Amino acid sequence: MKLKNAMVLLLSLTITASFTACSGSKEGSSAEGSSNGGQSDKPITITLFDGTWENPVPEPKGPAVDAINKRFNVDLQTQYIPFDSYDEKVAVRMASGDIPDVIGAESVDANFVKWAKQGAYLPLNDFIKDYPNLNAIPASDWDSLKIDGTIYGIPDYFSGKGGKKPVIRKDWLDKLGLAMPTNYEELKAVALAFTKNDPDGNGKADTLGLGLAKGFAYDPSFGAYWSSSAWYHKNDQGQLIPGNIAQGNKEKVQFLSELYQAGAISKDWAITTYKDVFKDFNAGKVGIWYEQPGNSGNNGLDFDVLRQNAPEAVVVPIPAFKQSDGQQGIPSGPAWYRMYMISAKLKDQPEKVKKILEMLNEFKTVVPEDKRNPQNEWIDWLNGHEGTGYTMKDGVVQPDLNQRSKVAPAAYIMNQGWVTDDSDLEVFVKIAATPEGKAFNRAMTDYLKSSKFYVNPVKRIISTSYMEKNTELSQYISDETTKMVVGQRPISDWDKMVEEYMSKGGKEVIDQVNDEMKKNNIQGEWK
Amino acid sequence: MIRSNSRLSRAADIINYCVLILIGIAMLFPFYYMVVVSFSSYADFVQQDMLLWPKTWLLDAYEFILGSKVLFRSIGVTIFVTVAATLFSLLLTAMMAYALARNIMGQRYFLFMILFTFVFSAGIIPTYLVVKETHLLDSFWSLIIPSAINSFNLIVMRQFFLSIPNELSEAALIDGANDLQIFSRVILPLSKPSLAAFGLFYAVSNWNAYFNAILYISDPAKWTVQVVLRQIVVLGQTKATLSDAAQMAMAQNPPPTETVGMAAILIATIPILVVYPFLQKHFAKGVMLGAVKG
Numbered sequence: 001m002k003l004k005n006a007m008v009l010l011l012s013l014t015i016t017a018s019f020t021a022c023s024g025s026k027e028g029s030s031a032e033g034s035s036n037g038g039q040s041d042k043p044i045t046i047t048l049f050d051g052t053w054e055n056p057v058p059e060p061k062g063p064a065v066d067a068i069n070k071r072f073n074v075d076l077q078t079q080y081i082p083f084d085s086y087d088e089k090v091a092v093r094m095a096s097g098d099i100p101d102v103i104g105a106e107s108v109d110a111n112f113v114k115w116a117k118q119g120a121y122l123p124l125n126d127f128i129k130d131y132p133n134l135n136a137i138p139a140s141d142w143d144s145l146k147i148d149g150t151i152y153g154i155p156d157y158f159s160g161k162g163g164k165k166p167v168i169r170k171d172w173l174d175k176l177g178l179a180m181p182t183n184y185e186e187l188k189a190v191a192l193a194f195t196k197n198d199p200d201g202n203g204k205a206d207t208l209g210l211g212l213a214k215g216f217a218y219d220p221s222f223g224a225y226w227s228s229s230a231w232y233h234k235n236d237q238g239q240l241i242p243g244n245i246a247q248g249n250k251e252k253v254q255f256l257s258e259l260y261q262a263g264a265i266s267k268d269w270a271i272t273t274y275k276d277v278f279k280d281f282n283a284g285k286v287g288i289w290y291e292q293p294g295n296s297g298n299n300g301l302d303f304d305v306l307r308q309n310a311p312e313a314v315v316v317p318i319p320a321f322k323q324s325d326g327q328q329g330i331p332s333g334p335a336w337y338r339m340y341m342i343s344a345k346l347k348d349q350p351e352k353v354k355k356i357l358e359m360l361n362e363f364k365t366v367v368p369e370d371k372r373n374p375q376n377e378w379i380d381w382l383n384g385h386e387g388t389g390y391t392m393k394d395g396v397v398q399p400d401l402n403q404r405s406k407v408a409p410a411a412y413i414m415n416q417g418w419v420t421d422d423s424d425l426e427v428f429v430k431i432a433a434t435p436e437g438k439a440f441n442r443a444m445t446d447y448l449k450s451s452k453f454y455v456n457p458v459k460r461i462i463s464t465s466y467m468e469k470n471t472e473l474s475q476y477i478s479d480e481t482t483k484m485v486v487g488q489r490p491i492s493d494w495d496k497m498v499e500e501y502m503s504k505g506g507k508e509v510i511d512q513v514n515d516e517m518k519k520n521n522i523q524g525e526w527k
Numbered sequence: 528m529i530r531s532n533s534r535l536s537r538a539a540d541i542i543n544y545c546v547l548i549l550i551g552i553a554m555l556f557p558f559y560y561m562v563v564v565s566f567s568s569y570a571d572f573v574q575q576d577m578l579l580w581p582k583t584w585l586l587d588a589y590e591f592i593l594g595s596k597v598l599f600r601s602i603g604v605t606i607f608v609t610v611a612a613t614l615f616s617l618l619l620t621a622m623m624a625y626a627l628a629r630n631i632m633g634q635r636y637f638l639f640m641i642l643f644t645f646v647f648s649a650g651i652i653p654t655y656l657v658v659k660e661t662h663l664l665d666s667f668w669s670l671i672i673p674s675a676i677n678s679f680n681l682i683v684m685r686q687f688f689l690s691i692p693n694e695l696s697e698a699a700l701i702d703g704a705n706d707l708q709i710f711s712r713v714i715l716p717l718s719k720p721s722l723a724a725f726g727l728f729y730a731v732s733n734w735n736a737y738f739n740a741i742l743y744i745s746d747p748a749k750w751t752v753q754v755v756l757r758q759i760v761v762l763g764q765t766k767a768t769l770s771d772a773a774q775m776a777m778a779q780n781p782p783p784t785e786t787v788g789m790a791a792i793l794i795a796t797i798p799i800l801v802v803y804p805f806l807q808k809h810f811a812k813g814v815m816l817g818a819v820k821g
Binding site for chain 2: 055056057058059060079080081082084085088089092095096098279282283302304305308309402
């Protein structure tokens with residue numbers, strides 16, 4: 001019997017051991033103690049939770065945080081999660097009620113709408129007018145994140161003219177004596193010539209006319225009419241419909257299937273990642289592909305590598321094709337990316353809210369391109385001071401990649417001012433690292449500045465069923481049209497596919513999106 | 528069995544060896560490829576479909592990794608957490624398993640509780656709340672305590688203790704040993720193979736721990752190597768769904784290239800690669816533990 005009792009003792013010992021261990025580390029969560037809003041001498045504690053693309057991830061303590069604390073008289077407690085693991089973590093934080101003062105997010109998604117409707121975020125409409133840099137945000141961008149007229153998020157600028165655009169190897173066109181394609185027929189001829197006529201002159205048939213990757217990346221549409229994601233076409237009832245079920249996409253699929261038959265796109269395109277196509281383009285083997293103004297670093301076109309592989313390469317954008325309705329232009333998205341929300345728990349602490357907005361406002365200061373140098377106090381401070389956080393190269397701030405996330409406040413708080421005159425595009429030309437990159441960005445910037453843009457109306461409204469279903473529905477269309485391109489399903493099945501799309505919930509999405517547009521008086525418009 | 532040396536069986540041997548060698552090459556090739564790519568230039572990597580030998584040997588990738596120190600710090604964190612968590616887990620598991628292997632009051636109740644967690648787990652948010660309310664957030668304990676006892680390991684270990692003859696502890700009892708002495712002087716020394724095996728199980732799962740580190744640890748200085756690796760490797764090859772804006776944001780501070788990613792994986796794999804051959808024999812043993820009672 002003694003044995004038995006001892007066993008119980010041992011067992012309970014095991015259990016208590018795990019509890020006592022818990023008390024070993026106590027770290028006070030100092031979210032409290034911030035009620036000292038009135039006293040201006042005492043720093044206000046602000047907790048900030050955000051995703052990040054910075055690498056390494058910014059740490060909660062260091063010269064940059066000290067600099068921010070000193071400048072704004074705050075005690076900033078930050079927490080950053082790489083964006084690819086961010087969704088899970090923020091969901092847990094929000095669900096557990098452990099809500100920081102300032103919450104960052106990438107874009108308007110179903111979670112944002114849900115949490116805003118549940119009252120997790122503070123309405124900001126009444127605050128914004130006091131801050132000039134926040135006032136500069138145009139109405140069409142506020143539209144895209146308002147929920148029933150209420151603003152919960154403060155967006156950060158992103159050029160609505162940016163994003164991947166079709167580009168072509170101009171040197172190949174010249175070599176084969178071809179003109180820049182202006183419609184799908186000409187494009188087909190060019191793509192075929194790029195594939196068959198040995199444009200790189202190495203005597204081997206190792207070139208590909210048109211780059212295409214899994215899921216139709218990046219949507220070989222040469223204008224809003226053919227775009228898969230823009231809501232441009234109308235159905236018989238006058239409702240706007242998504243591009244992927246519209247006539248434009250059907251024409252595009254027809255075109256791609258002809259190219260596929262002729263071998264001008266890769267036989268394996270349906271399983272090729274977009275990254276592999278970049279690799280081939282950088283190796284000088286692809287004629288038509290995509291790149292954005294600026295550059296996408298290792299994740300995209302690398303002019304340095306391209307020059308080593310194809311010294312004569314010249315890359316220029318392909319202008320949008322003329323549409324049958326007389327229009328000609330590119331679809332644009334909302335001109336913002338990432339936003340900050342403020343916790344509803346701060347509704348009784350207006351001083352703290354104002355402090356946060358004051359900081360965000362100051363970080364959104366627009367500095368003209370020619371003033372971005374160490375002589376500008378703000379720029380020098382933002383980038384962690386010359387010599388420690390950055391160096392100047394050809395008159396351009398070059399961040400020190402290993403130091404930036406420790407010493408540069410720019411790595412901590414979003415800081416794109418609202419640019420209205422396309423001067424951000426000029427910056428890309430200036431900061432390009434190679435002559436080829438400069439030339440490309442020059443061509444791209446000139447093209448974008450002179451182009452017309454179709455403002456995608458679906459991006460300006462919030463529709464819950466669109467958010468819930470669009471991914472799945474788009475995937476369905478993408479899968480089915482992939483089959484059509486490779487010949488597993490006849491294109492004559494198009495109407496049947498659209499019917500299936502409707503019955504899978506597409507009808508509901510279209511109805512709701514159109515209702516929201518009507519309610520908010522929003523239409524597709526060119527500008 | 529009598530081993531015949533006929534030509535047929537020798538041919539079978541040769542075929543076996545050939546197949547095994549091929550499988551071995553298939554296993555080793557990824558490592559070889561990582562080494563080659565980590566020493567190559569990005570331009571060479573891009574140009575070739577498959578690099579078999581670096582065109583030019585470059586140390587750039589390693590210089591980048593050594594320059595940032597983040598990877599080494601996280602390897603240190605992981606080694607510390609793995610060692611601490613493994614010892615802690617082993618101690619708790621062995622104590623509890625032994626207690627439950629004896630006829631004690633409430634044994635069935637405790638066993639049921641353990642089996643219950645084996646089948647149903649609390650879910651992410653309740654667990655997060657418990658970790659938060661016990662103030663474990665942002666401390667290494669959050670990586671050690673919530674996963675301290677694996678109920679499967681506990682049950683198998685109990686099964687192992689059941690297989691130790693009761694007479695041994697009775698003899699020790701007669702010699703005047705108390706229960707703790709019996710446990711530490713008789714039972715544990717007899718259980719070395721099982722401790723080694725479960726230690727390995729725990730060590731491997733602790734080494735690979737990723738999700739807990741992301742959830743519970745906010746301070747990047749305390750992140751484990753898996754979190755940092757994922758950031759270096761995955762961010763470099765993000766999904767096609769990534770918005771243009773995200774790509775522009777990344778361009779300001781570009782993610783490391785594949786060559787850096789390969790170098791990082793290599794460096795992070797070396798510690799476990801070095802330890803593994805010495806522990807590997809226990810792995811197979813551990814799986815068989817408790818399979819036969821007697």
